[in-house]
Amino acid sequence: MYVAVKGGEQAILNSHKLIAEERRGDTEVPELSLAQIKEQMQLAVDRVMTEGSLYDRDLAALAIKQAQGDLLEAIFLLRAYRTTLTRFGESEPIDTSCMAVRRRISAAYKDLPGGQVLGPSYDYTHRLLDFALAAEEGVGAPEAEAAEAGVDESIPRVTDILNHEGLIEEETALDGDAGAVADLTREPLRFPAGRDLRLQNLARGDEGFLLALGYSTQRGYGRNHPFAGEIRLGEVAVEFVPEELGFPIELGEITVTECQMINQFAGSAGRPPQFTRGYGLSFGHCERKTMAMALVDRALRARELDETVEYPAQDEEFVLYHSDNVEASGFVQHLKLPHYVDFQSELQLIRSLRRRHDEEQQEAAE
Amino acid sequence: MDAAPRSAAPQGDGQSAPGERDPAQAARRRWMSVLAKAKLNELESAWEDLAQKPAYDWLRRPEVGMVMVRARTGGTGGRFNLGQMTVTRCALRLASGEAGLGYVQGRSKRHAELAALFDALLQDEGRRGELEDSVIAPLEASHLDRRTARSRKANSTKVNFFTMVRGENE
Structure with missing residues (x-):
C-alpha cells in the first residue's frame, strides 16, 4: 500500500499566512505593541513567565502577541525558546x-x-464591569496615593x-545546602x-x-x-x-x-x-x-x-x-496529527469483528 | 578570544567565601550590583558624560544566557529551582590593563557592555573617587528613588484598624 506523504507544504504555508492575517485582525485598528502588552497586560505576562519558567517580560510579551493571547501557547513558545540559551549557572537562593x-x-x-x-489587588473591587475603561478617550494617567513614608x-x-x-x-535547610538540588x-x-x-x-x-x-x-x-x-x-x-x-x-x-x-x-x-x-x-x-x-x-x-x-x-x-x-497540551493535541495508518488498522479490525458478529448471529438463527 | 577571563577577578583571592570578603571585594560587589540594576538610558548618559572614554578589547563578547533562580522552601528551608531568568554577560580589558565584567539581568548586550566598562574603570583607583560621585552614587540614588516611590504607594494601602466600642449601656 502506498501512503501520500507529500502535498501538504503549500497548504501549511498558506495556513501560516492566514494565521498571520487573523492575528493582525482588522487593520483599521492600530497594531498592538510589545510595550503595551508588557505594561498593560502584566498579569498575563506574569503567568507566562511563571509557567514558561523564564523571567523575561519582553519575551513573555512577544510570546503573548505571537500566540494571539493564547497563554498556554505563549508558555509553550517561551519554554521552547529557553532551550536555545546557554545556562550560566544557578543563583544564590533568593531571600x-x-x-x-x-x-x-x-x-x-x-x-x-x-x-x-x-x-x-482586585480582591476589594466589586467585580462590576467598569465602562470607564471602554471610553474612547481612555483612562488618562491614573495616579495612586502615596504615603509619607514607604x-x-x-x-x-x-x-x-x-x-x-x-x-x-x-x-x-537540613543538609546545610550540601546536597544536590x-x-x-x-x-x-x-x-x-x-x-x-x-x-x-x-x-x-x-x-x-x-x-x-x-x-x-x-x-x-x-x-x-x-x-x-x-x-x-x-x-x-x-x-x-x-x-x-x-x-x-x-x-x-x-x-x-x-x-x-x-x-x-x-x-x-x-x-x-x-x-x-x-x-x-x-x-x-x-x-x-x-x-x-x-x-x-x-x-x-x-x-x-x-x-x-x-x-x-x-x-x-x-x-x-x-x-x-x-x-x-502536547499529548492531547497530538491527536490532531495524521494517524491515517493507525486508523486503517482500526478499520480492518472493526470490519472483521462485525463480520464475525454477523456470522455468529446467522449461526444462532439457523 | 572568548575564553573565561580568570584575570577579571579582583586583587586578592577570588575564591574566598562571601562571608569573609575583603573591603575591595565588598566595594566591587556594590558597584557591580548598582550597575546591573541601573536603567540602560541612565548608563548611556553616564557614558556620554564621561570625559575620557577608554579603548578596550573583548575578553568575552556579550552573550545572552540564563541563570536558574533558586529559592528556599518556606523562605528559610531547603533550596529548590524556581525557574530561570535571562542574563547577559561579557568581559573586556581596557588598554590600561583593567579587566571589567558585566553580568546583568535581561538581554541587553549594551547594558552588559556598559556595566563591564564602568566595572573596569572603577578598578583604577585614580578614577574611582570621581566615578563613585558622578556615576555610582547617582545610579544608586535613582534606584532607591524608584523603590521608595513604589513603597510609598504600597504604604498608602496599609490598613489602619480602629476599634469600635459597643454594648455597655451607651
Missing part, C-alpha cells in the same frame, strides 16, 4: 525576607508587625512569629520525589490544574485545614556567583509572589502538635497560583507526615505527571 514589599496580607492575624498592606524596610514573616512559640514546624530541566521526574523536585514542578505547573486540585483539598479530598498565613508580593534581588569572580553579585531584581499556608497539626509521641506548612512561590504577581501551589504542596506532604494517601491531590505521581500544561 524573600528582604523583599521590597508592595503587598502583604495575613488571614491569620489582624494586627501584626509590618501591618496589612493591601497593595495592588512600607517598613523589614517585615517579619508570619511563620517566624509562630516559630518563636514553637507552634509551627521549622523550615531549615533536583532539576526538572536536566533530569526527568523520579519517584518518590523530594520536596525540591515537587516545588519546581508545581512552580511551573498549570494554574488551572493546581487551582482545581487545591480546591479539591478544601472540599474534603485531602483535608488539611489551611489558613493563608501570609501572602507577599514585591521585588527581590537575585545574586549570582560568576565563575570569574568567586563571590556573589546582584544581577538585578525580580518580582515574586509568595504564599505561606498554615495548616493543621502534626505531632508524635516525641513531638508536641505543631502547625504544618505549605509553600507557594511564583515569578511576578500570580497570587491565585501561589495559593493553589501551597495547598497542593501541603497535600503532597501526606507521606512525610504519616497521613493516608487517598485523594488525587495527595498522589504525587498523579499530580506531578499531569501538572505541566506544555506536556499535557
Whole structure:
C-alpha cells in the first residue's frame, strides 16, 4: 500500500499566512505593541513567565502577541525558546525576607508587625464591569496615593512569629545546602520525589490544574485545614556567583509572589502538635497560583507526615505527571496529527469483528 | 578570544567565601550590583558624560544566557529551582590593563557592555573617587528613588484598624 506523504507544504504555508492575517485582525485598528502588552497586560505576562519558567517580560510579551493571547501557547513558545540559551549557572537562593514589599496580607492575624498592606489587588473591587475603561478617550494617567513614608524596610514573616512559640514546624535547610538540588530541566521526574523536585514542578505547573486540585483539598479530598498565613508580593534581588569572580553579585531584581499556608497539626509521641506548612512561590504577581501551589504542596506532604494517601491531590505521581500544561497540551493535541495508518488498522479490525458478529448471529438463527 | 577571563577577578583571592570578603571585594560587589540594576538610558548618559572614554578589547563578547533562580522552601528551608531568568554577560580589558565584567539581568548586550566598562574603570583607583560621585552614587540614588516611590504607594494601602466600642449601656 502506498501512503501520500507529500502535498501538504503549500497548504501549511498558506495556513501560516492566514494565521498571520487573523492575528493582525482588522487593520483599521492600530497594531498592538510589545510595550503595551508588557505594561498593560502584566498579569498575563506574569503567568507566562511563571509557567514558561523564564523571567523575561519582553519575551513573555512577544510570546503573548505571537500566540494571539493564547497563554498556554505563549508558555509553550517561551519554554521552547529557553532551550536555545546557554545556562550560566544557578543563583544564590533568593531571600524573600528582604523583599521590597508592595503587598502583604495575613488571614491569620489582624494586627501584626509590618501591618496589612493591601497593595495592588482586585480582591476589594466589586467585580462590576467598569465602562470607564471602554471610553474612547481612555483612562488618562491614573495616579495612586502615596504615603509619607514607604512600607517598613523589614517585615517579619508570619511563620517566624509562630516559630518563636514553637507552634509551627521549622523550615531549615537540613543538609546545610550540601546536597544536590533536583532539576526538572536536566533530569526527568523520579519517584518518590523530594520536596525540591515537587516545588519546581508545581512552580511551573498549570494554574488551572493546581487551582482545581487545591480546591479539591478544601472540599474534603485531602483535608488539611489551611489558613493563608501570609501572602507577599514585591521585588527581590537575585545574586549570582560568576565563575570569574568567586563571590556573589546582584544581577538585578525580580518580582515574586509568595504564599505561606498554615495548616493543621502534626505531632508524635516525641513531638508536641505543631502547625504544618505549605509553600507557594511564583515569578511576578500570580497570587491565585501561589495559593493553589501551597495547598497542593501541603497535600503532597501526606507521606512525610504519616497521613493516608487517598485523594488525587495527595498522589504525587498523579499530580506531578499531569501538572505541566506544555506536556499535557502536547499529548492531547497530538491527536490532531495524521494517524491515517493507525486508523486503517482500526478499520480492518472493526470490519472483521462485525463480520464475525454477523456470522455468529446467522449461526444462532439457523 | 572568548575564553573565561580568570584575570577579571579582583586583587586578592577570588575564591574566598562571601562571608569573609575583603573591603575591595565588598566595594566591587556594590558597584557591580548598582550597575546591573541601573536603567540602560541612565548608563548611556553616564557614558556620554564621561570625559575620557577608554579603548578596550573583548575578553568575552556579550552573550545572552540564563541563570536558574533558586529559592528556599518556606523562605528559610531547603533550596529548590524556581525557574530561570535571562542574563547577559561579557568581559573586556581596557588598554590600561583593567579587566571589567558585566553580568546583568535581561538581554541587553549594551547594558552588559556598559556595566563591564564602568566595572573596569572603577578598578583604577585614580578614577574611582570621581566615578563613585558622578556615576555610582547617582545610579544608586535613582534606584532607591524608584523603590521608595513604589513603597510609598504600597504604604498608602496599609490598613489602619480602629476599634469600635459597643454594648455597655451607651
